[in-house]
Amino acid sequence: MTKNVSQYVNRDLSWIEFNRRVLQEAQDVRNPLLERAKFLAIVTSNLDEFMSVRVAGIQDQMRAGLTKTDFTGYTPGGLWKRLIKRATQMVNEQYRTYREVFRGLSKEGIFIRSFDELNATQTKAVSEYFHEIVFPVLTPMAVDQSRPFPLVHTKELYLAVLLQREGDSTEEEPLFAIVQVPSILSRLVSVPGRTNSKKSEFVLLEDLIEQFINTLFNGYVPFSVHPFRLTRNADLTLDEEGAEDLLEEIEKELRRRRWGIPVRLEIGKGMHPYALETLREELEIEDNLFEIDGPLDLSFLMKFVNSLPGHDNLRYEKMEPVYPREFDDTDDMFEVIRQRDVLMYHPYESFEAVNDFVMQAAYDPDVMAIKMTLYRVSGQSALVQALAKAAESGKQVTVVVELKARFDEERNIAWARQLEKAGCHVVYGLVGLKTHAKILLVVRREQRTLRRYVHVGTGNYNDNTATSYTDIGLFTSHPVIGGDASALFNEVTGYSSPYEWKAFGVAPSDLKEKLYRLIDRERDNALAGNPARIIAKMNSLSNQEMIDKLYEASQAGVKIELIVRGVCCLRPGVLGRSDNIRVISIVDRFLEHARIMYFSNGGEEEIYLSSADWMTRNLTRRIELMCPVFDESLRQILINMLKLNLDDNVKARELKPTGLYETITEEGQEPFRSQFEARHIEKWKGRA
Template identity: 40%
Template sequence: MTENKVKIGSVENTEIEGVIDLNDSALYFNRELSLLEFNDRVLAQAKNENLPLLERLNYLCISCSNLDEFYEVRVASVIQLASLDPLATMCDGLNAQEQLDAIAPKAHELVSEQYRVLNELLIPQLAEQNIRFIRRHDWTDRQQQWLKTFFQEELLPILTPVGLDSAHPFPRILNKSLNFIISLTGKDAFGRNSGRAILQAPRALPRIVQLPSDETESGEYDFVFLSSIIHAFVDQLFNGMSVKCCHQFRVTRNSDLFVDDDAIDDLLNAVEGELAMRNYGDEVRLEIDANCSEGTVQFLAERFGITQGQVFLVDGPVNLNRVQEISSLVDRPDLKFAPYQPSTPAALSRNKNFFDAIKKQDILLHHPYESFVPVIEFVRQAAADPNVLAIKQTLYRTSADSPIVNALLKAARAGKEVTVVIELRARFDEKANITLAAKLQDAAVHVVYGVVGYKTHAKMCLVIRKEGKKFRDYVHLGTGNYHPNTARFYTDYGLFTSNNELGEDVRKIFWQLTSLGKVIKLNKLLQSPFTLHKGLLDKIEREIDLAKKGRPAKIIFKVNSVVEEKIMQALYRASQADVEVKLIVRGICSLRPGIKGVSDNIEVRSIIGRFLEHTRVYMFTNDGHPEVYAASADIMNRNMFRRVEACFPIENKALKARVLADLDLYLKDNAGSWIMQSDGSYVQSVPEGEACQAQVALMEQFSAK
């Protein structure tokens, strides 16, 4: 066999007899590094001078909370893999330790940039707008006196320092809590001189304190960090002793719940048991004041079993994401996005009876450009309609006081058959979902926790209505959660339909979730974990066959993540067959575009804007008869094989044309888009001529007049 070397990025790939091995690890980018790249793009919004100042501060905080979750979940899982199976590799070829070694410098670079943006850009620019963070050395006498009183009256009674000695071992530190390590000299009342103490700030305390202008002669928007107040007056906690130094620190822990699907009898009890331990999982990151001595940093790192790569020395508050509180404290509309009023489709706004409107035609909602209120009203009308006999709904995440839940409760109390499938393991919403389940059960709602081993991630609501002598199914299918709050800033599609075949499909999926039985054949829906993966692969292969026959062939996917290996390989084969492949991927993408002979015909772009891109759309040209699907699933192993997902067709010609036009708009975006390079990095688009920003154009198109 003859061998030729083909360079892929900075890695050489072996091509044997002209055929490139699509299993070659050089063709794939590490998913963890890709997620850090996404966070870079979010942080770039904080540096964008064209955005309102307080919104830029919000983007900074979002990048920090994203990084928290990255360490709590992703890094934690890689650390676990390193101990359980150190030689295991992903499609990119990196084992767990190699991934950790690659993550550390990138994460440190990101954190350094976050604090540079805060200290050198945002704080000075906020000060120019008379929004000030007053540091300790700049406090006036009146501010100092007020803060001292505030400390003595509001903080001192609830603070509990722990001196470290044989009778007082190092305390258990809560996940992501604000803590202080204090160095002391002198002896206490019992003659002890341990030299160190730990102080944990109660979570109920505000992390930012607004100075009252009338009492301190401060400006209207002058603020002080809680950490600064504690630093300034911490000596009052140690009577007769001297505080040498006091430094804030924060520990991030593994927060991913582990529930052994093979060893549980009651999923609810198992999840509740794991939740109790979330605050005390294994340590995965230590953030500490950059002014802390090397000896103290080493002491904490050893105490937590943290490696050097997991220690972050920071120039500012360790809980930087809590700075987001400023946005709600400052009443400056000129420094925020202008309020946006979404519209309601004419078919619903002019017809008071939603069932009549949906019976006439399918109705598509595009949130947040179009209001989420019709989804709530759909369930409300179902609850109040005497002809509605049953309602079935999935709930993955919803708001604490959800109007949809209230409507379901009303329906159950009215004697309707109400079934709700609640996913208890929706990450970080587990506790809320347990409370929700109990609330629904108290009202005689049939509550099911899905299928053990498979998260129920599909977004479905089925209303069964008696019309004359027949039953008719009314369905809502969506790409996003039934959460009124996130629907205001997550982009998602929702489809109302009374199509008989789709209604039958949704009923069958609910049967699968609530009962036992074999896989049921569906009419139109593609469903994970049974038919979605194969269905997408078959449709990609169809485009490949069309291209080989000289027919126009094109694929457009708009998703949040692309990491599933078989689909990535299929897209590579499509590119090699001259199929035009356009991927609009908000976050993680392990596929590398622009590699000669492999992905020349693939473009990957990410849209970052005012709203979080969340729609999942799959489009295939199908020889001039385009097929468009919307879904709850991304191109990830978990979505394809370990979750219950629903992928539904948009068949109405007008609605399909709308979605195609939306996709075209995203592909034309040259002001809010980032183009992925073959090395995994992204380059921000720069308008040449007229600027096009998809989110802005959609806001203008749908804004309520």
């Protein structure tokens, strides 16, 4: 490496590399074809959020005239150019992969057809569908002196239409109109099969509208029709201090999001220059233009794959989560947790156990109070219904709802209102801090005393994502953890003096400092000639001070292994600075989401579960939680889980000093895929 290379990898460039690893899953021929199509959809959704939040923020800095470099050495302008260049390369690669995947799907009888490929019967069928279903929903919007340019909604698909009056000369200036492709209808329209054919055939909704676009403009001749899609700045700007009602303030801000500053314009390949110039002028977007050779917004592939019947041979083998064995033969979960702590690994073990625990607490006459945090909740949450039932039965139910969970704000507002109507105490956290901790506390009366039962998780209380994210949940009745849990809720919901945590590390008060102490302890052990090791699994690592701490530990001889799925600003393997640090990322069928920290501690091993990534926002601007695992057998289970990840040589990618990721290949080594191995519950729980 040259001397002028920063000792840190830029956060946003690292994110681009993460999304490239997602794209590699779409390109991996070992993955079933329909699963590869899903990964193409995920690449699009990821890039949408990145553009609307991260790139939008960089553009705000550029507009403000900021030229100061960040800690990785980039100015906003320099970073913006590099990001757009890499994003453009990735999108081009994504669409090459799209064409490859659908060539493969066509061999399996799944086609997206163009109109000239349809026979007369099929053409008649889609024509009837257009006139009966699509046409009544469409609204052509002309742009002229009397009709200003309409509002273009973020991330919605539109058609830009150029027209001439019948009989006008082609030299006349074109007329311009837009038509929104209705998102309420499926992007892929099923085409009836050919005679004796088992093929699944579809046409794109925008192609169907284009084919019959003349029906929307009587007396005019459409001569150019091309799709476009706009991405706007989607970050919320809230004055929490001055907001009398946070719900109302967020609802207003969500409405304002529709008018966010344009960030990116995607257009179909070959758009007419006049149409493009009109869009650029009216939307006031000069740069960040993506010309797409294929259907815009491939996120539709997720819904398409999920709704496509049959073709199980083109999907991952179904995996049914098993119910945690510890709760298998009992109707009283409290009795089990009183006797021992219980660890769950989702999605291999069922999230239903959490739902059942809250439901049992709701109906148990000895339960006096239930308190929990909700960050992202599924559409039909059994937890919310159980909490409402508990409140209606007279229990004290307190729910800390995070209204500012990005892109889930509207759903969380709806649940908050439902819980309030049921009689729950709904709290919206502390001003300026997102509540990201995942914790559930049940207070129960037992033999003239009170006992606290706690569930701590690394992921959201969401039964949908619990089937597709890997996360850890811990049930415990340990009195020290119970005491800390009560103190945490008191700090969030009321006035409370700073609390001296007995077990927890809590952000923003002391989590960062506690992690520093744990890292420094390993450093001191290494300097004293004792074994020293850190294993940390998380989603992102971008806090400069935390990275510097890890560099210090590495220089002292601490062996550090990091499993970081997404952004990693640490540059490993640099001689004299980070040569004792190894970083891998695993992208596979399930989203790696658990946060687990291991410290060898001179042989007295310690393991922690956490809601927090090692990012500045998590350590300083969110309420986060790190909880120790006291049970020795459970600590060993978690170490086994970490070893599964570290041994992965199929889906793991290793971060090199260049900031790029490479596959892990060792000659003669048997393939080892950690997510496949993790399915063997009995094995990693040490029972086999």
